[in-house]
Amino acid sequence: MLLEARAVSKAFDGFLAVRGVNLEVAAGEIVGIIGPNGAGKSTLFNCLAGEAVPTAGRVRFDGADVTAAPPEAHARLGMARTFQIPATFTDVTILDNVMVGAFLRHPGVAEAREAASRVLDFAGLAGVAHLRAATLGTPGRKRLEIARALATEPRLLLLDEALAGLTPSEIRQAIELVREIHRRGVTLVIVEHVMEVILALAQRIIVLNHGEVIASGAPDAVVNQPEVVEAYLGRSLTRRRP
Amino acid sequence: MRWRWTLLAAAALLAPLILQGSFYHRVLALVVLAAISASAWNILGGYAGQISFGHAMFFGAGAYMPAFVYAHWHAAPALGLPLGVAVSLAIAVAIGVPTLRLQGHYFSMTTIAVAELIRILVSNWPPLGAAVGLQGPATARTVWDLTFRGSVTYYYIFLVALAALLGVTAWMERSRMGYYLRAIRAGERAARSLGVPARRYKLYALMLSAAFTAVAGSLYVVMIGFIDPDSGLAVLISVEMVMVTALGGAGTLFGPLLGAAILIPLEQTANVLFGGSGTGFTFIFYGGIIILLSLFEPGGLLAIWRDRVVPALRRRPTPPVRHAA
Numbered sequence: 001m002l003l004e005a006r007a008v009s010k011a012f013d014g015f016l017a018v019r020g021v022n023l024e025v026a027a028g029e030i031v032g033i034i035g036p037n038g039a040g041k042s043t044l045f046n047c048l049a050g051e052a053v054p055t056a057g058r059v060r061f062d063g064a065d066v067t068a069a070p071p072e073a074h075a076r077l078g079m080a081r082t083f084q085i086p087a088t089f090t091d092v093t094i095l096d097n098v099m100v101g102a103f104l105r106h107p108g109v110a111e112a113r114e115a116a117s118r119v120l121d122f123a124g125l126a127g128v129a130h131l132r133a134a135t136l137g138t139p140g141r142k143r144l145e146i147a148r149a150l151a152t153e154p155r156l157l158l159l160d161e162a163l164a165g166l167t168p169s170e171i172r173q174a175i176e177l178v179r180e181i182h183r184r185g186v187t188l189v190i191v192e193h194v195m196e197v198i199l200a201l202a203q204r205i206i207v208l209n210h211g212e213v214i215a216s217g218a219p220d221a222v223v224n225q226p227e228v229v230e231a232y233l234g235r236s237l238t239r240r241r242p
Numbered sequence: 243m244r245w246r247w248t249l250l251a252a253a254a255l256l257a258p259l260i261l262q263g264s265f266y267h268r269v270l271a272l273v274v275l276a277a278i279s280a281s282a283w284n285i286l287g288g289y290a291g292q293i294s295f296g297h298a299m300f301f302g303a304g305a306y307m308p309a310f311v312y313a314h315w316h317a318a319p320a321l322g323l324p325l326g327v328a329v330s331l332a333i334a335v336a337i338g339v340p341t342l343r344l345q346g347h348y349f350s351m352t353t354i355a356v357a358e359l360i361r362i363l364v365s366n367w368p369p370l371g372a373a374v375g376l377q378g379p380a381t382a383r384t385v386w387d388l389t390f391r392g393s394v395t396y397y398y399i400f401l402v403a404l405a406a407l408l409g410v411t412a413w414m415e416r417s418r419m420g421y422y423l424r425a426i427r428a429g430e431r432a433a434r435s436l437g438v439p440a441r442r443y444k445l446y447a448l449m450l451s452a453a454f455t456a457v458a459g460s461l462y463v464v465m466i467g468f469i470d471p472d473s474g475l476a477v478l479i480s481v482e483m484v485m486v487t488a489l490g491g492a493g494t495l496f497g498p499l500l501g502a503a504i505l506i507p508l509e510q511t512a513n514v515l516f517g518g519s520g521t522g523f524t525f526i527f528y529g530g531i532i533i534l535l536s537l538f539e540p541g542g543l544l545a546i547w548r549d550r551v552v553p554a555l556r557r558r559p560t561p562p563v564r565h566a567a
Binding site for chain 1: 327416417418420421424425428429431432433434436437439440461
């Protein structure tokens with residue numbers, strides 16, 4: 001297993017946001033994590049990425065225990081992430097943003113610039129590489145977020161609602177980009193609100209509700225399970241007592 | 243870009259010949275000195291975005307050591323410079339490791355507290371002259387006493403130190419460290435997720451900054467020949483570094499130089515006009531600058547020049563920005 005979470009729980013002042021979640025991701029997979037608002041998706045995501053240390057349970061990445069490792073150690077080991085609200089470095093150029101990631105594997109400035117340019121090419125941002133990142137709108141920033149993470153040359157990429165807030169045509173382009181990343185051998189874990197995205201991309205999904213996994217399996221099967229429908233839409237009308 | 247710096251260097255070298263007289267020479271030397279300490283502060287505060295209001299402790303470390311080695315061992319004050327840098331680095335590591343875990347205002351507040359603590363300790367510690375202070379040599383025994391008549395020699399010594407500091411900063415700006423520091427300033431969380439060991443690089447920036455701030459302190463004391471807690475460790479010294487940098491433009495090579503060239507002559511003139519009570523005016527003046535900068539242009543004068551003056555001079559609208567898909 002490339003990524004393995006065992007009985008991961010995270011409490012905030014006694015409130016259990018994530019309760020005993022088990023998750024396994026094999027190399028080459030695309031796994032989706034879905035669930036209604038407040039289900040604990042982001043908290044679980046942060047536990048996986050090293051942003052938060054789980055209250056209980058362990059996280060292993062490629063055989064190494066990374067439960068309490070800081071985010072920069074995750075990046076070094078080959079796990080990259082994006083932020084739900086793009087954390088763009090706005091006062092430097094788009095190229096400089098990506099170079100920060102590229103420096104991880106290419107310490108020299110010239111090599112980092114070259115590697116970053118290749119990533120920008122791939123992400124379709126080459127044309128704007130020398131503009132200040134502040135000039136990008138939301139779609140561009142989401143794209144830059146992915147490009148920057150890719151520049152660290154990860155084996156596993158965690159996408160936190162990387163496509164939220166895009167228009168339908170932008171979403172289609174972004175889905176293509178994610179597919180292309182996957183074709184290049186990167187394993188993906190995707191937290192997403194937009195069901196269309198999950199159904200198009202994920203080979204397997206897990207559903208969180210109130211911090212617990214309530215369903216997992218192939219996307220088509222899972223989204224029709226009564227527990228999942230109920231978590232998203234509430235109790236179905238036909239089963240409501242008079 | 244290069245020809246501008248050449249021009250600036252030429253102007254700096256010729257300035258004492260054009261502005262004759264001991265008052266002008268003294269102001270020129272103090273401008274360069276303020277440019278050194280502000281440029282040193284700028285490495286941590288400007289490039290790495292960690293706002294310290296306690297850099298007086300590093301300035302003081304550098305300023306006290308030359309006076310200390312002279313007062314106790316009659317050694318040449320020049321020897322105190324490497325010693326001051328060493329003490330400053332030790333303080334930087336000792337306070338940096340715990341405080342750089344703090345972010346934003348918390349880091350700033352801690353630096354004020356530590357600097358004030360050191361000022362109070364030194365004010366009560368006889369080996370460092372307590373509240374009375376320490377005296378440097380009155381007349382030069384050898385050239386290593388760095389005691390000269392007039393300010394011109396100091397001015398040129400300071401220029402050499404400033405050039406070295408700007409050289410180091412320019413190199414850092416373009417290296418991996420520069421990219422990492424700018425990333426930390428823009429967002430530490432994101433930087434760390436991209437593999438930037440943020441705490442380690444903040445500590446590097448603090449150490450580099452502390453070392454050169456100590457150099458500024460040592461140069462100050464060899465010129466003035468006297469140091470006490472008020473002139474070496476007061477909070478106003480820290481604030482001056484912040485002001486000079488912020489006024490010119492933090493996180494740029496040229497910003498601190500511009501800030502020093504504007505603020506220091508004003509301050510010195512105010513001192514002449516108002517005498518000892520001028521310190522109070524300085525505080526009010528700094529307060530006014532802080533309010534104006536934070537209200538209108540946190541990027542300082544260089545940002546005003548770049549974003550408002552240059553486009554206006556070109557008399558055409560800035561080209562429309564193409565958004566990426």
